Amino acid sequence: DTGVSQNPRHKITKRGQNVTFRCDPISEHNRLYWYRQTLGQGPEFLTYFQNEAQLEKSRLLSDRFSAERPKGSFSTLEIQRTEQGDSAMYLCASSLANLNTEAFFGQGTRLTVV
Amino acid sequence: RKEVEQDPGPFNVPEGATVAFNCTYSNSASQSFFWYRQDCRKEPKLLMSVYSSGNEDGRFTAQLNRASQYISLLIRDSKLSDSATYLCVVGLSGGSYIPTFGRGTSLIVHP
Numbered sequence: 001d002t003g004v005s006q007n008p009r010h011k012i013t014k015r016g017q018n019v020t021f022r023c024d025p026i027s028e029h030n031r032l033y034w035y036r037q038t039l040g041q042g043p044e045f046l047t048y049f050q051n052e053a054q055l056e057k058s059r060l061l062s063d064r065f066s067a068e069r070p071k072g073s074f075s076t077l078e079i080q081r082t083e084q085g086d087s088a089m090y091l092c093a094s095s096l097a098n099l100n101t102e103a104f105f106g107q108g109t110r111l112t113v114v
Numbered sequence: 115r116k117e118v119e120q121d122p123g124p125f126n127v128p129e130g131a132t133v134a135f136n137c138t139y140s141n142s143a144s145q146s147f148f149w150y151r152q153d154c155r156k157e158p159k160l161l162m163s164v165y166s167s168g169n170e171d172g173r174f175t176a177q178l179n180r181a182s183q184y185i186s187l188l189i190r191d192s193k194l195s196d197s198a199t200y201l202c203v204v205g206l207s208g209g210s211y212i213p214t215f216g217r218g219t220s221l222i223v224h225p
Binding site: 042 | 118120122145146148156157158159160163201210211212213214215216217218
């Protein structure tokens with residue numbers, strides 16, 4: 001399977017715990033995006049990388065959130081001290097660095113904070 | 115004002131109907147436009163890109179109106195399998211390129 005892969009698919013955690021999600025993009029894609037999606041809403045941009053550089057972060061990304069892409073390949077998104085409002089689907093997408101190129105999405109990690 | 119706005123619907127149509135969705139965007143510097151389809155509890159998948167000249171793919175037609183800053187999607191001869199959420203996506207060029215999504219329009223095609 002050469003698509004975007006995300007792990008885990010589901011995560012249930014207690015409030016206050018830290019969680020980490022992983023995304024493996026399509027291998028030749030140098031752009032990687034993280035989005036968050038809640039019910040009835042479209043994906044909301046969180047952050048993006050071009051190769052290993054994190055080029056932009058949304059205002060939505062509080063200081064409890066951190067993302068890395070250390071070697072320009074896979075990426076991790078960590079949420080510290082989770083809150084119930086963090087419950088959402090976290091989507092990763094990757095693309096080539098060309099205009100008008102589509103972004104391919106992984107199946108997402110569904111986070112439930114109890 | 116949101117950067118990308120869509121009517122959430124739902125649009126409830128019978129099989130065989132023609133249905134159209136619009137999407138407006140606020141940034142006149144936007145350079146790329148797409149329609150994605152998202153099935154319930156699945157990831158978004160590209161339906162079609164939207165070019166300045168418009169484009170057609172089978173029963174689906176997408177149009178771009180830069181002057182009025184909107185894109186449209188027309189679905190002819192609706193099928194039950196077209197039931198999904200249709201997401202409008204707009205991207206800027208130059209500097210940071212971030213595909214920005216609308217909230218999606220829900221389509222329900224019934225027998």
